[in-house]
Amino acid sequence: MKFSYFPGCTLKAEAGRSGETAISAAGALGVEVTELDQWQCCGAVYPLARDEIATKLSAVRALIDAKRAGLPLLTLCSACHHVIKRVNRDMAEDSDVRDRVNSYVAPEVPYGGETKVVHFLEMLRDHVGFDSVAKRVTAPLAGQRVAAYYGCMLLRPSSAMGFDDPENPSIMEGLIAAIGAEPVLYPQRNECCGGYLAIENKGAAKRRASEVVRSAAEHGADCIATTCPLCLYNLTENGAAGTMPVYDLTALLANALGLHVEPSSGCAAVCSVCSERNSAHAC
């Protein structure tokens, strides 16, 4: 199993280690992941306005490079996945966008959305299989009650993302069960954490993130796990503030596979618990 990989700005920079952890976990599962030689930030926000072309170009360039390599394009960050998946759909289905982008980028063969965009979780579910993951687990997280946090960008709009049932998703719970932990269902698992407002309106981001953490705690969770770097940051810094551990789910996976990584608790900034400035430490 081979994939091209688009890490994106956040996983490459501060949360770098969580991207590397995920890729080493993929390696342990027999998946060969090669980072694209060149890529640019996807822009982090899908341009909703129909007339915007320039803001779609970096996603298109990555998609074309994956097509040249003849491989599906693997993503991990929810924002990158959202942007690249939706731009790819525009290239496949919106002839106006396709024509304007192709005339600007001028690839040797016009690009029409041929690359398959696969999120890390979809890769585990559809290509590796959760049964195979479970068979490779050497250090199961037995007894841990883990609340999966989906956030928004992987699930919605479901007509464009096609990721999972948008109201009753199960992919993360499937992985949590595969690594030997007990998944906890709770009402806020697919409601927005407000991470997007964390710079401009920290108060609103805090109210939202705290509500998510409160909901998980109320339903008996020992910890929260997510794959989105922005949710990881916001839930840790603005939601849990030391009351509940928030983990990168791929780090829990790596640990269960015996890779011994420190589970990143999303402390990309100064950690509110121990003041360490480190993206991969337990506190």
Next chain:
Amino acid sequence: MRVDNDDILRSSGTDVRKCMKCGKCSGACPSFDEMDFPPHIFVSMVERGDAAALLSSKSLWTCMSCFACVERCPRGVEPANVIEAVRASAMSPQGANRMRPEDVPVFLGAAGECLVPQQLLASAFRKYSR
């Protein structure tokens, strides 16, 4: 500031006349309490040609683009896209940016490293600065 209601309708790519005013979008909206015009009112105002009144609304900057309203609207109205279109109009005049280069250093550490997930800065620039 002037705003062309037809421009909003075109760039949002969604048809506000399909709205049946059921309020499901606002019921689903996790930012409802932070808004002056929650999504069902927002959509109604654009439908009535009142987009200009929304240019200074708090809702433009408290909508989190979470797409809950889009997912749950029974009529496929896509309120988030309507809000985005008005937000883009509100930013189009010179100097209307929500974030300026001078605002960035507080998010950087001593070695120039980013203290928040980098995508927050990327999205702030992409969304708030034209």
